[in-house]
Amino acid sequence: MSDENIIVVENLVKKFGNFTANDNLSFEVKKSEIFGFLGANGAGKTTAIKILCGLSFPTSGNVMVAGFDAYKQRNLIKKNIGYMSQGFSLYDDLTVKENIEFYAGIYGLSRKLIKQRFNELVGKLGIHDLKNKFVKDLPLGWKQKIAFSVAIFHRPRVVFLDEPTSGVDPITRRQFWDLIYEAVESGITVFVTTHYMDEAEYCNRLSIMVDGKIEAMGTPAELKDKYKASNMDDVFVKLARKA
Amino acid sequence: MNEIEIHNLYKSYGPTKALDNLSLSVEKNGFYGLIGPDGAGKSSLMRIITSLLLPDSGSVIVGGLDPVKDYKKLRLKLGYMPGKFSLYQDLSVEENLKFFARVFGTTIEENYHLIKPVYSQIEPFKNRRAGKLSGGMKQKLALSCALVHKPEILILDEPTTGVDAVSRREFWDMLAEIRKSGITILVSTPYMEEAVLCDKISLMFDGKVVDSGSPDDITSGFKNNLFIIKSANVPLLLNVLRGMEGLKSVNSFGQTIHVVADSSETGKPEIEEFLQKNNVSGCSVEQSPAGIEDCFIDHILTNTTT
Incomplete structure (x- = not known):
């Protein structure tokens, strides 16, 4: 981890009519940090992620992502981030190779570079047998691992992962985290949401949102200490039950 | 006799074996969990039990009935909450519940005692459209609708997937409450830590039951x-x-x-x-x-x- 801030959020407010979805959020995420963004359903996580990804305007407050402003430089933000969710990741009717060529093409990578990185990826993941298969024919675990590789194929500064491991088996879930650690080693910053509380403990720092506000922030150890809890599950329950 | 009795069940979709020689039995008033990741075959199994999908081979008896031949009778005995939210988004909370009650020839009032632990939590919002509810509230409405005709067997397909840790705990507390009325519960989940909340579980992977028994039986078998x-x-x-x-x-x-x-x-x-x-x-x-x-x-x- 370095001291360079990849995400800076100051007093972020997002309103929908009378409803305040994000109520004065402030936080920073450092380069090569794994930042866990936790909260109950409806706490306002998705709203904040959309703003950080340049998909939605803040109502007020300052938001900088990868050095770009969330009001004026949304296209530059999009170029410098990666995104993956459980709900949507790859095109089922394209092969693994076609998916990668498609995404990398959108990000403007040259054919030569795409070819080179694709070969590296095939070697790293050991997917010689899978690369020309349709995505719909892959097991879910592989889909998720490949979707992550696609999300960081253009070497973004930060990658947003929205419940990336929902429903996958316990071994694949851990292999997925191995990929996350590797990405972090290479200098990518990871911003992740999850409902698995053991995964929350894999993060360097966590924030927990309750009703549109950040109620707690710190390392997993700090939070467990502060809330006198033996695991993150208890921290989460103590905080969210207060709401 | 067991409430659910399954022997050597097979189901394939083309070349994909969804259920591969699967057997399990659930006692009357049991609280049984199917634990496994996506693609393990949990939903296929539940859809066969609820008569919504035909098995390729094997024997399946649910509530003493054959889901293929006696599906009409069986469906009256079953409450089913599918993995995807399947209620009418344009109807209000109360209208959805009334609809399901009437389809089964009953009323909300008649079985209110049964749905109370769940429904009372969303009753203040009974005039809100189902599509406008939060995830946790949708879940409670779906459970209310699955219960309103007083089923003997409740089948819940991943009711807590994607739900935060707090709402998950509350949901399991509600299930324990519902069970006291004598109902048999079969529930699936990909969250391993929820397994210990059931009396008996089957660990499912790749269409097979890889282990089954009480959570203690399973952990002591390690x-x-x-x-x-x-x-x-x-x-x-x-x-x-x-x-x-x-x-x-x-x-x-x-x-x-x-x-x-x-x-x-x-x-x-x-x-x-x-x-x-x-x-x-x-x-x-x-x-x-x-x-x-x-x-x-x-x-x-x-x-x-x-």
């Missing part, structure tokens, strides 16, 4: 020695331990690592010595009983080649 290592730097320690001989598996569990020994020859002293040799300090090694997730991982490693 034969190898398991050690829990606490460390401030899990990724680093993972890499170090993966280089150690005599270990069957090395897996992260939050800020700890679970290490399973190959044989009794690898114990706490051997692990400590190995860590010392690799200049790792400041971590504690303790032997521990296995949890459900340890058992599940062990079964996957034993049953697959990948």
